[in-house]
Amino acid sequence: MAWTIDSSHSAIHFSARHMMISTVRGEFETVRGTVDFNEENPALSSVEVEIEPASLSTRDAQRDGHLKSPDFFDVENHPIATFKSTRAEATSSNKGKLYGDLTIKGITRPIVLDVEYNGQSKSPWGATNAGFSASTKINRKDWELNWNVALETGGVLVGEEVKLEIEAEIVKQPEAEAVATA
Numbered sequence: 102m103a104w105t106i107d108s109s110h111s112a113i114h115f116s117a118r119h120m121m122i123s124t125v126r127g128e129f130e131t132v133r134g135t136v137d138f139n140e141e142n143p144a145l146s147s148v149e150v151e152i153e154p155a156s157l158s159t160r161d162a163q164r165d166g167h168l169k170s171p172d173f174f175d176v177e178n179h180p181i182a183t184f185k186s187t188r189a190e191a192t193s194s195n196k197g198k199l200y201g202d203l204t205i206k207g208i209t210r211p212i213v214l215d216v217e218y219n220g221q222s223k224s225p226w227g228a229t230n231a232g233f234s235a236s237t238k239i240n241r242k243d244w245e246l247n248w249n250v251a252l253e254t255g256g257v258l259v260g261e262e263v264k265l266e267i268e269a270e271i272v273k274q275p276e277a278e279a280v281a282t283a
Contacts (some may be wrong), residue, residue: 103274104136106150107230110270113152117241119261120252125164131156136186136271141198148186151215154205156178159247172248179206184221187211195219199235212237214267229273236266 108131134150154174159165169176186201199214210248221234241247241263250258 106134114266116264121256129157150184152182191282233269250269
């Protein structure tokens with residue numbers, strides 16, 4: 102069934118170590134996409150997402166500007182990052198794994214998301230919504246997000262491991278609603 106991501110109720114958060122002693126968090130604010138959510142057999146579901154790296158926010162304008170620069174996301178030359186699922190696997194009644202290709206700066210690498218299905222609800226406006234939480238860890242250097250500075254006390258300024266945490270609310274499309282009730 103065709104569903105779309107409700108951008109105003111969805112978020113992609115990222116976090117990485119800073120100076121080996123703390124964690125910096127941020128969010129991509131512009132995310133859109135579609136989900137072919139097969140409620141009867143979740144393993145047949147698929148997801149396509151577009152993320153605008155220029156929409157990132159870490160609550161620090163200088164750091165945000167650096168992350169958008171060619172040292173990291175190079176948003177001028179790579180305005181869109183994508184995720185396209187390649188397969189889904191149910192591991193329990195409400196959990197599973199979503200395998201797919203993450204493309205950042207024109208570089209595509211496979212990742213695996215641990216997904217939890219949070220259920221469905223009818224909105225006050227009659228739409229059917231479903232919620233999911235997902236997470237994974239990636240190495241930023243796999244996408245040539247290489248910039249760093251060595252610290253005199255040892256270690257580096259920016260950790261290589263990045264945690265991604267996703268909260269997604271999807272909305273069943275009217276044509277899918279009509280087919281489901283016919």
